[in-house]
Amino acid sequence: MSDQITFTIDGVEVKAKPGQTIMQAADEAGIYIPRLCYLPELTAHGSCRVCTVIVNGKPQTACTQPVAEGMIVENDTPELLEHRRNLVDMLFVEGNHLCMFCERSGNCELQAMAYRLGILAPKYPYFYPDKPLDSTHKDIFLELNRCILCGRCVNASADIDGKGVFGFVGRSIDKKIAVNSDKNLGDTNMAVTDKAASVCPVGSINKKGTAFKIPYGQRLYDQKPIGSDIENKK
Amino acid sequence: MIESLQSEVKQICKSCGNDRTKMMDIVRGVQEKFGQVSSEAMNLIAKSVNCHRVEVESVVSFYAFLSKKPKGKIVIRLCNDVIDKMAGLAPVADAFKKELGIDFGQTTPDGKITLEYTPCIGMCDQAPAALVNDEIITYLSSDKVRELVADLRKHYNPDKIIHRLGDGNNASELVHSCVHNGIRKKGRVIFSEYKEEAGLKNALAVSPVEVINEVKNARLRGRGGAGFPTGMKWQFTRAAEGTKKYILCNADEGEPGTFKDRVILTERADMLFEGMTIGGYAIGAETGILYLRAEYAYLRKLLEKVLKERRDKNLLGNNILGKKGFNFDITIQMGAGAYICGEETSLISSCEGLRGDPKTRPPFPAQKGYMGNPSAVNNVETLCCVARILEMGAGWFAEIGSKGSPSTKLLSVSGDCRLPGVYEFPFGIKVSDLLKEVGAEDAQAVLIGGPSGQIIGPNDYKRTICYDDLATGGAVVVFGPERDMVKIAAEYMDFFVEESCGYCTPCRVGNVLLKKYLDKILDGKGEPTDLDFLKSLGESIKITSRCGLGQTSPNPVLTTLKNFRSSYESKVKPATDGFQPTFDIKKALAEHESIAKRKSVIYTE
Numbered sequence: 156m157s158d159q160i161t162f163t164i165d166g167v168e169v170k171a172k173p174g175q176t177i178m179q180a181a182d183e184a185g186i187y188i189p190r191l192c193y194l195p196e197l198t199a200h201g202s203c204r205v206c207t208v209i210v211n212g213k214p215q216t217a218c219t220q221p222v223a224e225g226m227i228v229e230n231d232t233p234e235l236l237e238h239r240r241n242l243v244d245m246l247f248v249e250g251n252h253l254c255m256f257c258e259r260s261g262n263c264e265l266q267a268m269a270y271r272l273g274i275l276a277p278k279y280p281y282f283y284p285d286k287p288l289d290s291t292h293k294d295i296f297l298e299l300n301r302c303i304l305c306g307r308c309v310n311a312s313a314d315i316d317g318k319g320v321f322g323f324v325g326r327s328i329d330k331k332i333a334v335n336s337d338k339n340l341g342d343t344n345m346a347v348t349d350k351a352a353s354v355c356p357v358g359s360i361n362k363k364g365t366a367f368k369i370p371y372g373q374r375l376y377d378q379k380p381i382g383s384d385i386e387n388k389k
Numbered sequence: 390m391i392e393s394l395q396s397e398v399k400q401i402c403k404s405c406g407n408d409r410t411k412m413m414d415i416v417r418g419v420q421e422k423f424g425q426v427s428s429e430a431m432n433l434i435a436k437s438v439n440c441h442r443v444e445v446e447s448v449v450s451f452y453a454f455l456s457k458k459p460k461g462k463i464v465i466r467l468c469n470d471v472i473d474k475m476a477g478l479a480p481v482a483d484a485f486k487k488e489l490g491i492d493f494g495q496t497t498p499d500g501k502i503t504l505e506y507t508p509c510i511g512m513c514d515q516a517p518a519a520l521v522n523d524e525i526i527t528y529l530s531s532d533k534v535r536e537l538v539a540d541l542r543k544h545y546n547p548d549k550i551i552h553r554l555g556d557g558n559n560a561s562e563l564v565h566s567c568v569h570n571g572i573r574k575k576g577r578v579i580f581s582e583y584k585e586e587a588g589l590k591n592a593l594a595v596s597p598v599e600v601i602n603e604v605k606n607a608r609l610r611g612r613g614g615a616g617f618p619t620g621m622k623w624q625f626t627r628a629a630e631g632t633k634k635y636i637l638c639n640a641d642e643g644e645p646g647t648f649k650d651r652v653i654l655t656e657r658a659d660m661l662f663e664g665m666t667i668g669g670y671a672i673g674a675e676t677g678i679l680y681l682r683a684e685y686a687y688l689r690k691l692l693e694k695v696l697k698e699r700r701d702k703n704l705l706g707n708n709i710l711g712k713k714g715f716n717f718d719i720t721i722q723m724g725a726g727a728y729i730c731g732e733e734t735s736l737i738s739s740c741e742g743l744r745g746d747p748k749t750r751p752p753f754p755a756q757k758g759y760m761g762n763p764s765a766v767n768n769v770e771t772l773c774c775v776a777r778i779l780e781m782g783a784g785w786f787a788e789i790g791s792k793g794s795p796s797t798k799l800l801s802v803s804g805d806c807r808l809p810g811v812y813e814f815p816f817g818i819k820v821s822d823l824l825k826e827v828g829a830e831d832a833q834a835v836l837i838g839g840p841s842g843q844i845i846g847p848n849d850y851k852r853t854i855c856y857d858d859l860a861t862g863g864a865v866v867v868f869g870p871e872r873d874m875v876k877i878a879a880e881y882m883d884f885f886v887e888e889s890c891g892y893c894t895p896c897r898v899g900n901v902l903l904k905k906y907l908d909k910i911l912d913g914k915g916e917p918t919d920l921d922f923l924k925s926l927g928e929s930i931k932i933t934s935r936c937g938l939g940q941t942s943p944n945p946v947l948t949t950l951k952n953f954r955s956s957y958e959s960k961v962k963p964a965t966d967g968f969q970p971t972f973d974i975k976k977a978l979a980e981h982e983s984i985a986k987r988k989s990v991i992y993t994e
Binding site: 219220303323324 | 432929932
């Protein structure tokens with residue numbers, strides 16, 4: 156097997172190493188493929204579907220699909236933009252996302268993705284689910300109203316922290332994050348220094364006492380759109 | 390009680406080798422014993438098998454037949470599939486509520502009987518039907534419900550329910566069920582006379598590669614719906630690196646309107662296990678797993694008996710039929726009520742004792758399947774075909790049927806027709822000919838392939854059933870002239886909303902949205918723009934979903950939008966007042982008016 160693979164993303168030639176995913180190769184090449192659940196240091200979850208690209212005519216998620224010689228990848232197309240907007244809309248309406256009151260505003264990947272994709276307000280009807288707030292842990296609070304079920308906390312706690320504090324329970328629209336206890340987060344061995352405490356893309360897992368250290372307006376995505384760090388590599 | 394829970398749960402875990410991968414058997418065992426898998430039981434299981442408690446809860450909360458909250462000793466699960474509704478479900482449901490004095494989702498105050506709805510249980514040709522624990526009761530009517538409940542109250546034992554017996558093996562001692570096979574047409578492959586074990590003997594006389602070539606030459610494709618070439622699947626599995634390999638049989642027949650595997654399992658279990666053994670030989674597996682849906686638990690004893698007889702005859706076990714070094718056996722893995730487990734990677738997850746979430750592909754099961762080992766997952770009917778191919782030869786098999794789709798296909802026909810049941814037809818049969826055969830010449834619509842397939846109208850009746858035109862896993866549901874196809878589409882969306890595993894965004898949320906928009910249209914509040922909206926949303930779900938469920942779940946909507954557009958158009962109208970029709974301004978103002986203690990000047994009459 157050759158030690159280099161060449162393929163194209165939207166007609167641009169990209170070099171990759173065998174075994175890399177489309178996402179990894181694109182990131183290195185400075186091409187941003189929108190994504191929400193993916194985090195480089197964790198096993199790809201492939202649940203948000205925002206990174207869906209068309210590979211040789213077939214939809215695949217960039218975060219899970221390995222590169223292959225000569226593959227033709229479409230990323231920045233009007234059709235995919237529409238699908239991605241629909242997906243982000245869905246994530247907004249299935250939860251209770253009140254950006255104007257949320258301490259994560261400006262640091263939230265979901266909010267930033269909506270802005271990047273040009274969404275001003277979801278077009279779907281809100282579900283207004285009834286979800287609990289768990290503030291039993293002394294350093295962390297869990298706010299499931301904002302959860303997008305990306306699985307980052309589940310994987311980080313199991314694979315990096317070696318704890319398994321989080322898991323998924325239920326199915327269909329009732330699927331949600333649960334903690335490894337018959338009671339609450341405060342009854343688990345979660346520590347604020349755990350990797351799982353700092354991977355949440357939205358405002359679901361929050362460290363207490365840190366919310367307003369950086370004021371609104373000066374936060375990560377207040378400055379530049381999400382994905383700018385990758386695009387700047389080019 | 391706590392002590393007994395502790396020792397019983399420990400005992401159940403121990404009987405499963407305290408093996409975390411046997412979680413399905415463990416939680417099923419606990420559920421059966423205690424009518425629930427309580428929070429306390431979850432802690433005990435986690436301790437016994439050395440896993441996190443949340444892992445146990447994630448499994449228990451996934452499957453419909455498992456519950457954290459207590460259920461009655463008897464659980465009545467009334468099938469609420471579209472076909473059951475068409476066959477008079479409403480009065481039957483009312484009778485259950487009246488006789489038991491409870492609503493669906495409730496348990497009688499004495500804690501003995503729980504009443505629930507469940508999706509398609511594979512009895513569409515004898516609907517309405519219900520499960521009473523593992524027991525199946527068909528052709529329900531209000532009178533029959535009254536008798537059933539009175540009977541149950543005498544003994545609270547589903548085995549003692551008085552019912553007539555079905556035909557064939559349904560009447561055997563081990564099945565003892567009122568289910569009937571309903572075989573309306575026997576074809577040349579599955580239901581014809583055949584020479585038992587001739588296929589296996591022929592297979593063992595040649596090399597595994599030659600067996601695979603024979604299956605390839607027969608051009609056998611998967612009978613579950615996706616139609617992947619079986620020989621190629623086996624070739625990949627055989628070629629994949631790994632010392633342990635597995636062949637899994639998908640008997641999780643859950644596509645609404647499909648019940649042909651039920652009949653194979655009842656009448657052709659030997660043929661199935663023969664095919665599975667041939668598959669094991671071909672790919673180099675020592676273990677086969679039959680994944681049996683929980684709804685078919687009533688067939689388990691029969692299947693276990695057939696397996697035992699095969700072991701006694703050295704058709705399973707070591708050095709099978711004298712073939713040195715060919716060791717192979719089959720175990721049965723029970724499901725617990727989840728349609729998604731018919732998806733091959735979900736089925737593998739479930740066999741591994743996990744939630745039935747599909748797995749990320751690649752790697753495909755042929756590379757990394759059950760427990761990370763190369764695995765082939767085949768449908769029940771596919772494996773029966775294998776036995777016949779090896780018995781009669783690839784040429785014989787490929788000659789039957791149409792050019793691109795060799796051999797026969799079992800079709801489960803139900804709905805508005807005079808002769809519902811199982812038909813074995815050569816591939817290539819025209820829909821119009823099929824409709825004549827089943828007594829449904831006046832059909833307004835036909836669902837081919839279950840809700841994940843297509844709903845077609847008379848313009849398409851000249852089309853043929855085969856892989857290249859109208860592909861199907863076996864379901865054919867007929868809708869008569871009086872049915873409202875928008876309503877039918879909405880009811881099928883209810884099914885997908887319930888059965889989505891919830892892993893990926895489009896399937897979890899998108900299907901709920903499709904249902905909401907259909908309800909809005911059915912409620913008379915739809916606008917013409919909603920139709921384009923449904924189409925765009927449906928396309929997004931199809932394109933971006935992670936597995937076959939979401940990639941096909943919008944089909945009831947998209948195919949009726951295409952083929953029955955006038956039915957949608959007659960229900961929508963443009964809004965005249967500039968408001969969204971779903972927004973009721975008077976209702977929205979009511980609370981404010983009551984606080985302000987005066988009526989709105991503009992919006993109140």
